[in-house]
Amino acid sequence: MEYNTLGNTGLKAAAISFGGIPIQRSDEANTRAVVDRLERYGINYIDTARGYTVSEEYLGRALEGRRDRFILATKSMARDYDSMKRDVETSLTNLRTGYIDLYQLHNLGEKDFAQAFGPGGAWEALDEARRDGKVGHIGVTAHNLDALRRLVEEYGEFIETVMFPYNIVEIHGHDVLALAREKGLGTIAMKPLAGGNLEDWQLALRFVMASGVCDIAIPGMGSAEEVDRNAAAAEELSPLTEEELARCEAIRKELGSHFCRRCGYCAPCPSGIDIPGCFLMANYLRKYDLSEWARARYKAMPFHAGSCVMCGACERRCPYNLPIRDMLEQVARDFGY
Ligand code: SF4
Ligand code: SF4
Known part of the structure; x- marks a missing residue:
């Protein structure tokens, strides 16, 4: 070490x-x-x-x-x-x-x-x-x-x-x-x-x-x-x-700046949504060998991205200024709810 x-x-x-x-x-x-x-x-x-x-x-x-x-x-x-x-x-x-x-x-x-x-x-x-x-x-x-x-x-x-x-x-x-x-x-x-x-x-x-x-x-x-x-x-x-x-450069291009760091500062959501959890499951969904596992885990979450009432409270707390509402809409589209 x-x-x-x-x-x-x-x-x-x-x-x-x-x-x-x-x-x-x-x-x-x-x-x-x-x-x-x-x-x-x-x-x-x-x-x-x-x-x-x-x-x-x-x-x-x-x-x-x-x-x-x-x-x-x-x-x-x-x-x-x-x-x-x-x-x-x-x-x-x-x-x-x-x-x-x-x-x-x-x-x-x-x-x-x-x-x-x-x-x-x-x-x-x-x-x-x-x-x-x-x-x-x-x-x-x-x-x-x-x-x-x-x-x-x-x-x-x-x-x-x-x-x-x-x-x-x-x-x-x-x-x-x-x-x-x-x-x-x-x-x-x-x-x-x-x-x-x-x-x-x-x-x-x-x-x-x-x-x-x-x-x-x-x-x-x-x-x-x-x-x-x-x-x-x-x-x-x-x-x-x-x-x-060069691989690092490629990763940088692929991820861009709009990704969740899972810091949790956006909590609590009045609709009970686990915001970083939703983004994590959406990432897993895109991986071929983990998509079924991600669907099951997402289903088991008590509240889903589609429950967002668009109040914007989370975005005011996110230190990375992520467009959380837009991102959750995408998650809801990906999973269907
Ligand atoms: S905008 Fe949606 S996810 Fe963010 S705090 Fe409000 S209800 Fe929760
Ligand atoms: S505050 Fe932003 S970066 Fe942190 S968990 Fe919430 S959405 Fe992700």
């Missing part, structure tokens, strides 16, 4: 580390099995979030007795001092620890900067937690390139790491991530597998690490088998050949 230091933090993390979003679709026993595998492979960096429902709690229980073997990172959507102070305490309780290595301001947009970094803002609560020894380092996560650029250029003195999507089909963050690195900020690639849309995991992870702008990548892992697969990929992080780069 290759280890890289996150900017100037001194935190030395496995190049291919652990993203905790899928834990919210898991249970405690499975989470323990996942953490067992992480420990076995030396995948020592665990990322979760206050917003990932039960993820912090399950991971906290699975980490009992071995917390010191891992670097723990979490994050909060809080933007004001009081909410962030509360969230840090909740994270400490959930994760069953007195210390979180990296606490991140989650999904910052430009509209949030003045509040989060201003007087009485969330950053002040994190800085206080850092002085109190409850938090080691402060980072940010963002999904919008203009926001990332401003964070790096204007707020670099407040933060120590940035997390941004980076994968075969999303390379627009390249130059700003390079600048972040130059400034000594740690760079963390989220969505290295493009939300599960990239089938060749090894190629996808090699692409991210060969970019030269990401210290670590944190693919989401929801099972011991997924840890096995990523750990195997992490053993082969060689640079890409010309032919492999």
Whole structure:
């Protein structure tokens, strides 16, 4: 396993580390099995979030007795001092620890900067937690390139790491991530597998690490088998050949930018639709050998794409500005309901 230091933090993390979003679709026993595998492979960096429902709690229980073997990172959507102070305490309780290595301001947009970094803002609560020894380092996560650029250029003195999507089909963050690195900020690639849309995991992870702008990548892992697969990929992080780069280019053209990353920010849907679940099943439907399986799984979902009442609430929450209503109409056409 290759280890890289996150900017100037001194935190030395496995190049291919652990993203905790899928834990919210898991249970405690499975989470323990996942953490067992992480420990076995030396995948020592665990990322979760206050917003990932039960993820912090399950991971906290699975980490009992071995917390010191891992670097723990979490994050909060809080933007004001009081909410962030509360969230840090909740994270400490959930994760069953007195210390979180990296606490991140989650999904910052430009509209949030003045509040989060201003007087009485969330950053002040994190800085206080850092002085109190409850938090080691402060980072940010963002999904919008203009926001990332401003964070790096204007707020670099407040933060120590940035997390941004980076994968075969999303390379627009390249130059700003390079600048972040130059400034000594740690760079963390989220969505290295493009939300599960990239089938060749090894190629996808090699692409991210060969970019030269990401210290670590944190693919989401929801099972011991997924840890096995990523750990195997992490053993082969060689640079890409010309032919492999051409394959990446072809994948980029094929997927375009209108694909769901399965982040779940669009929830809840008032009609009860599992939006990323619908898109996932539609992807499987297009694969010849999985289409019958996809039809059966889609049928078993309690609400279908055709139930969308077009309220648009989901689109206002999607950080990738996906035309979710149009996409769901296509899913309804594909499945017939
Ligand atoms: S537009 Fe459709 S899918 Fe989106 S929240 Fe409204 S009902 Fe749900
Ligand atoms: S539709 Fe957008 S917000 Fe919802 S899961 Fe997909 S990428 Fe995330």
